[in-house]
Amino acid sequence: MTSLTAAIPTVILFPLLMLAAFMIVYLIETVAYYSRAGWYYRTGPAILRERWQSAANAEQVREIIRPLLRADQLVGRESADGFQFRQRAASVNAWTRIHLWFENTERGVALHYEVRPFYSMGLLLFPIVWLSSGAFGMRGLTLVWSAGLTAFVFAGYKWIMPWDVARMNRLPTVRRALAPFGLSVCERCGYDLFGHSTASRCPECGSDSPPP
C-alpha cells in the first residue's frame, strides 16, 4: 500500500484525495439539502444578512413576493416563516441559498434577507490552496492556509465575490414591488433606508442611489 501511494507523486495524490473528500461531503450535503431543505436554508452561518423594514403586513408581503419569485425563475418553497429559494441549477449556482423570512414589528413587517453557501464548496479551496502553497514552498502550512482561506472567504464573501451578491442584486423586483410600502434598501451596501425616503444619499455608504 505504501509502495503504491509512494509511486504516485504527492502533487497528484494529495489533490486527488482532497477532491475525493470534497465529493463525499458534497454528496452528503446534497442529500441533506434535498431531504431537509427547510432546515438547510435556516442553518449555519449566513454570509450575507440584511434586514429590510416595510409598512406592509405579512400577508401582503407574501402575495407580492410569491409571483415575483416565479417570474424571476427562482426555485424554492414557501414556509410558515417566509421563503427559501435559490437560482435554477442550470444557472451554475451551486453556491448560494437564500432565506427570506418575516418578522412582525410595530411598523409593519421586516424582511430578513439571508444568503448561505452550499458549504461543501468551501472544500474546493483546499486543493487549490495546497497546490499554491506547494508552488511557493509552504507545504507545512497547508492545513492552516486552507482553513484560513476558507474562513476568510466566508467572512469577506460580499467583498471578495461582489458579483455573486450582485447577481441576486438584493432582489430588485421584490424591493420595487414593496416600495409603495416604504421598503427602501441601498443597492450598494444594503442599508435599510426605511423612513429615509427623502434622502438622496445613503447615510451608511454615501452612495447616491436615488430611492425607487
Ligand SMILES: [Zn+2]
Ligand atoms: Zn449604502
